[in-house]
Amino acid sequence: MGRTYKFATAIGFILICVWTLFPLIWAVNISLQSEPEIKTAPPHYYPPNPSLKNYEFVVNAKKAIEERLKTFGIKGEFLPAVTVQYPRAIVNSVIVGIIAMAYNMIAALLASYIFTRVRFKGSDQLFYLSVMGRLIPPVAIAVPYYIILFNAKLLDTMLAVILVHIYFTLPINIWILNTYFASLPEEVEDAARVDGYSRLETLFKFVVPMIRPALIAIGIIAFMTSWGEFFFTLLITETEASRTLPVVVGFMSAQPLKPMGIITAAGVLAMIPPLILVAIFRRYLIRGLVAGAVKA
Amino acid sequence: MFKTYYFLGSLRSTAIFAAMSIPTIVFASLGIALLITRRFRGAGFLQWLVLIPWAIPLVVSGTIWKWIFDSAYGVFNDILYRLGLISEYVPWVTLPIPAMLILLLAFTWVMLPMPTLLFMAGIQSIPQELYEAAWVDGAKAFSTFKSITFTWLRPIMLINVIYTTLMAIWSFDLIYTITQGGPADFTALISFYTYHEMFTFLDFGKASALSIFVLIIGIILIYAYFKALRIGALRLRA
Numbered sequence: 001m002g003r004t005y006k007f008a009t010a011i012g013f014i015l016i017c018v019w020t021l022f023p024l025i026w027a028v029n030i031s032l033q034s035e036p037e038i039k040t041a042p043p044h045y046y047p048p049n050p051s052l053k054n055y056e057f058v059v060n061a062k063k064a065i066e067e068r069l070k071t072f073g074i075k076g077e078f079l080p081a082v083t084v085q086y087p088r089a090i091v092n093s094v095i096v097g098i099i100a101m102a103y104n105m106i107a108a109l110l111a112s113y114i115f116t117r118v119r120f121k122g123s124d125q126l127f128y129l130s131v132m133g134r135l136i137p138p139v140a141i142a143v144p145y146y147i148i149l150f151n152a153k154l155l156d157t158m159l160a161v162i163l164v165h166i167y168f169t170l171p172i173n174i175w176i177l178n179t180y181f182a183s184l185p186e187e188v189e190d191a192a193r194v195d196g197y198s199r200l201e202t203l204f205k206f207v208v209p210m211i212r213p214a215l216i217a218i219g220i221i222a223f224m225t226s227w228g229e230f231f232f233t234l235l236i237t238e239t240e241a242s243r244t245l246p247v248v249v250g251f252m253s254a255q256p257l258k259p260m261g262i263i264t265a266a267g268v269l270a271m272i273p274p275l276i277l278v279a280i281f282r283r284y285l286i287r288g289l290v291a292g293a294v295k296a
Numbered sequence: 297m298f299k300t301y302y303f304l305g306s307l308r309s310t311a312i313f314a315a316m317s318i319p320t321i322v323f324a325s326l327g328i329a330l331l332i333t334r335r336f337r338g339a340g341f342l343q344w345l346v347l348i349p350w351a352i353p354l355v356v357s358g359t360i361w362k363w364i365f366d367s368a369y370g371v372f373n374d375i376l377y378r379l380g381l382i383s384e385y386v387p388w389v390t391l392p393i394p395a396m397l398i399l400l401l402a403f404t405w406v407m408l409p410m411p412t413l414l415f416m417a418g419i420q421s422i423p424q425e426l427y428e429a430a431w432v433d434g435a436k437a438f439s440t441f442k443s444i445t446f447t448w449l450r451p452i453m454l455i456n457v458i459y460t461t462l463m464a465i466w467s468f469d470l471i472y473t474i475t476q477g478g479p480a481d482f483t484a485l486i487s488f489y490t491y492h493e494m495f496t497f498l499d500f501g502k503a504s505a506l507s508i509f510v511l512i513i514g515i516i517l518i519y520a521y522f523k524a525l526r527i528g529a530l531r532l533r534a
Contacts, residue, residue, distance in 0.1 A: 139490050224410070
């Protein structure tokens with residue numbers, strides 16, 4: 001492992017940074033400019049008069065709109081009023097995401113454990129069925145889903161949003177976890193069972209530490225899928241009581257004159273909760289104690 | 297449905313889009329995951345960084361990409377102009393092939409995190425003893441990779457390929473924000489076409505037929521992947 005290796009690593013490091021960060025830096029750059037500054041050619045590579053006005057607007061739209069009405073009357077620049085729902089939407093999204101994540105981690109763990117370790121009649125078929133449900137294009141099940149939720153009187157509730165997001169994430173998460181379970185040596189569990197531990201004890205004491213990276217990974221997948229899901233949430237929500245972030249941001253950008261500064265500010269702020277979550281979880285993602293657990 | 301002009305066009309666009317995006321995303325994510333699970337200073341930062349594109353709502357990332365390639369205020373045009381490669385700003389989104397490439401770029405950017413994360417978790421679960429044994433046996437780096445890393449990651453590879461395929465043939469949000477299916481329906485992928493049949497023309501029968509067609513394509517592709525990666529069943533058990 002000499003100098004060429006180090007050099008290659010450094011190149012890779014830089015490439016990944018540029019690839020991931022360029023659009024983000026550009027978004028931050030735009031969000032710190034005012035609308036006329038954004039719409040100039042050639043574009044500004046850094047904000048000429050950096051201001052947090054867009055962020056203030058996104059966080060407290062009501063106050064900002066009132067202030068502008070006072071100073072400019074109704075002739076001021078065009079502002080998307082739906083931004084008023086933005087703070088509530090972030091809270092909704094976090095709640096929905098955390099619940100979907102927790103449910104996914106517990107349910108997928110139990111389901112995969114049973115699917116891979118217990119032989120019962122129809123287990124394969126049950127598994128295929130759960131995966132098949134996910135293979136249907138979302139557009140095709142949108143209307144049936146709407147009707148079901150309508151009849152259950154669950155439209156426009158957070159519960160409905162959570163249910164839909166779990167429906168979206170659980171099958172693929174069970175499948176992902178299955179492949180990790182299949183690669184685990186069963187001897188540890190057999191030994192634990194011989195020592196008199198029950199199935200659940202075996203699962204939580206011995207198996208969970210071994211598949212921790214995968215468990216964390218599916219948790220992150222569940223949260224992120226829920227965080228980004230747009231189409232179904234748009235369909236089943238009507239008021240700010242249950243609208244999640246992508247829907248509100250979608251409305252904000254579906255305006256005749258796209259307010260670029262406000263949209264990018266909303267996007268930059270929306271990154272913060274998931275990034276905190278990933279920062280907390282990342283260290284558990286790395287090097288699950290696979291080798292150590294087999295010895296124990 | 298099969299007779300309409302739009303159907304064949306959208307099928308062709310979807311095929312182009314899928315054939316270009318799926319290999320790019322799967323191999324790039326594998327490469328990134330292999331790099332950032334090694335031990336070097338800054339690896340932890342990269343493991344966090346690569347997941348960022350996932351955290352932004354698709355509407356916003358689509359809007360940002362579109363803005364970068366904007367015909368009047370885009371930074372891409374400005375860079376090319378300053379380098380002297382173009383003499384005046386080009387409206388990239390209205391040209392067929394550039395529009396498709398922009399869509400691919402944005403799609404790759406937003407899609408990479410999930411396969412990377414799965415490969416990362418997969419690489420973490422490879423028992424280190426295997427590598428030690430290979431090292432003791434004096435195996436070459438490439439054969440170690442082929443026989444240990446790649447074999448171990450094959451089931452995860454399968455999931456990633458299938459997931460990326462589904463996302464590619466269903467992708468809607470980005471098309472809607474960036475190209476709106478244009479120019480001349482060149483980027484109207486089959487999902488976009490279905491959406492229009494359903495919600496613009498309210499032709500539910502045609503839309504359902506289209507989505508069943510997409511479902512069948514998906515199943516055929518998945519079956520082909522199983523064969524290609526030589527995984528017989530879904531491998532429920534070890």
